[in-house]
Amino acid sequence: MVNNSVTDLIRLSAAELAAKLRSGEATSVQAVQAHLDRIAEVDGTLNAFLHVNAEEALAVAAEVDAIRAAGGAEAEALHPLAGVPIAIKDLIVTKGQPTTAASKMLEGWMSPYDATVIEKIRAAKLPMLGKTNLDEFAMGSSTEHSAYGVTRNPWNTNRIPGGSGGGSAAAVAAFEAPLALGTDTGGSIRQPGAVTGTVGVKPTYGAVSRYGAIAMASSLDQIGPVSRTVLDSALLQELIGGHDPKDSTSLPNALEGLVAAAQEGASGDLKGLRVGVIKELQGEGYQEGVQARFNESLELLKSAGAEIVEVSCPNFKYALGAYYLIMPSEVSSNLAKFDGVRYGHRVLPEEGPVTIERVMAATRAAGFGDEVKRRIILGTYALSAGYYDAYYGSAQKVRTLIQRDFDAAFEQADVLISPTAPTVAFELGANDNDPLAMYLNDVATIPANLAGVPGITVPGGLSENLPVGIQFLAPAYEDARLYRAGAALETLLEKQWGHSLISQAPAIESASVAQEA
Template sequence: MTEMIRLTAAQMAEGMRAGEFTSTELVQAHLDRIAAVDGGDRGINAFLHVSGEEALATAAEVDKIRAAGGGGTEALHPLAGVPIAVKDLIVTVGQPTTAGSKMLEGWMSPYDATVIEKVRAAKLPILGKTNLDEFAMGSSTEHSAYGATRNPWDLDRIPGGSGGGSAAAVAAFEAPLALGTDTGGSIRQPGAVTGTVGTKPTYGSVSRYGAIAMASSLDQIGPVARTTEDAALLHELIAGHDPKDSTSLVDEVPAFAQAARRQDVTGLKIGVIRQLQGEGYQEGVLARFQESLDTLRAAGAEIVEVDCPSFEYALGAYYLIMPSEASSNLARYDGVRYGRRVLPTDAPLTIERVMGATRAAGFGEEVKRRIVLGTYALSAGYYDAYYGSAQKVRTLIQQDFDAAFEKADVLISPTSPTVAFPLGEKLDDPLAMYLNDVATIPANLAGIPGISVPGGLADDGAGGQLPVGIQFLAPAREDARVYHAGAALERLLAADAEPLWARAPELQTPAAQTAGE
């Protein structure tokens, strides 16, 4: 494998500035990697669309500016020329945006999402669009209409969801950076099981304009990377107020990368959430979690326990609020305005029958399940009992967080209760699948920032070792705190061993073997 693609995004940027390689060479190396490991029966299947021509054109433009020297290079963004992948839930001009669904197969957006406008302005070559659970509904990226994505650490295991494509692409060295969306953990949970870093920003701090909505009060775009510093650099790029997003915060963008470079954790108060450990968590996950606590304590952090009793009801509240909002947002896919249209085979031809035929053919089983659940929760006679009660629980969860942050600067927990499970293991048990997000959901309900960083390896139950994620949470608007804590743990663990992302196994797919010959 070309060593160039094993660098961090920050190292790639520095290498280009130093003239060690060009953006064109860097992009081509990643395109070659995608061609080698992503396709075929045993390929990663991280990408639904690869935009090699566009990526190379952007890279050539960056190289031309650098070659000219002078004032032009000063105007370049620090990440200019570093390639990026984009979750296929974020609309992008010139590339299909499918949301992982047959409903939008081949659909081309007439406009760019705000985050894409910022990525293009900074001249990051866009490698393509990554796979996801259909309309971001899933915890394993097995619910994509275009096939499941595989975990690069074990091709028979899930890469997490719904943003498994972005996490797998970064873990497999197909891209150094990626954009994802996090509604209940869909950036952090894939990060945990693929050994990558994923951040869910404070709600409203990154524009959602152009992200296909599932649950509007929960969705948040965020960065996927191999290191905390890389995630912080990308976060700085995409954050900021957007008048096109009515929920966008007007705050100035903090120096996230500077926070990620802070070394000292002496006196940092870290709260261990009592409800997010114990029963249901694998032994190996808890062992790595305890080791992380011991490491932070030895470095001078103060570890305290916090109690968040309402977290017991977070999963139930989420799976009423999210499908309720999803059923409303997905009503627009009716076979009339845009997207797929299926005509009924028999008369009469009415709008109602066109809508029924289109939605039956265009939506997968998990999407239909959540639409039915959400529509029921919002129906007359049940609204107060279900949706209204769930919103009250949401308030209690926010109050629990407020009380916890009076005792601690950041909170810590395992990101996911288990390592990556085998493909297909939970497809027939939706409730078991939903439990994978038990530790990540509370942050979305409260709108606070969270990050998952690699915490080591644990037994996979079959004689192998798979990544474990450690989650840090902070009060709203205090995203810099999660970068400080996450980067500190990352450095402390790397003092004893190579960073986890650097230990990712080489892939032995048939295409990769052929490319290496």
């Protein structure tokens, strides 16, 4: 008998749900409807979704169910995740759905084409539930800079869900979706994962096509998976990864063995794995509870046979400064086209002659939020004549030094480990008047983007009743190492707790009333 309990279906991992769909214990239509019902129940409070794609999602689910019911070769050829619903960060263009980048500049815009990752999602027949909220054009660490309202953390709706991909992380944490896609430029998948108790992965730069992701900083951006388990992220990365001739930065070969590595790691055996503790990414500046959970994770890894070594990456202390010169410089270039003439809403000047220059000025003043304007101005200054070498050029030299630090560290260790974020989720509005304090949330995640290496965050426990994330980093192309180490820590912690962390989220069940409480 088919079990269509909403609670049962939405609480399953993607892998568990996929198994039930294949066995006939549940249908994809039931699974999609259960998640749509959950969105209707809680998203009025959380605001994780900017657009809900119910009609198309149910149609895809019905198609998958019909193929499975008919059996035969077509049913056998279905992707293992076929019929499992997914949410999409609203920075990834999707034909037939709005893509706004959470900006007034693109309000209501419908893309005429699909991003490469969306083409792969469609081919595998994963029903897309809708588009998730983010900081405008992915600029922020809290999802407070969206033109369409803040997203709230399901663990405590007075707290931020991280950013820029807080919508995807909150949706997965609140059981509105078992899977989501995000983008990570300086930690925008991993930092939200840390503060919402979810798993987030930044693949090796180029391992997943960026074609169709609205560019923020092209040398740093990377699409990656958001999920509740390490295995689910491995399944999703294998699906969306691989070479793409439409992306000149795409790696020539797909990274393989990710799912196998996650399954191997789930045994909890890490004998022979060298885990490097990054000296510069702990201690001062990290909350006491965050450091305590990190230290406990190290002991568990050691008990599982891992060799714990300390490594020093002395140039990491310059990573934040280098990033906030390189990233805004690329932002100023990438967002130049949004001017009301070539792209974006057009706003006419209220008074005086209507010239191209005045139309551009009026459009940008009305279409961009404060944080976007701040970064465009900073980037334009850093690239200007007379300052290029002093700022942008120097930052690129620091980037090279950080890459060399990684090379030296990976000679001593197979993977590196640190807290994902220095604090738990802070209160909404806490950093409104202090952009620098906001930027510090990415201090542990930024080095991976500057070097192009992969990173994963897994839930590491609670501090102040809020999630703490543990980050693993691996050499470029060695994403499988992340999945092995991440799955092992996940298994070890769940054995210690007797449950998964996400199952203990206090605000999830009462998200619709949590704000009043």
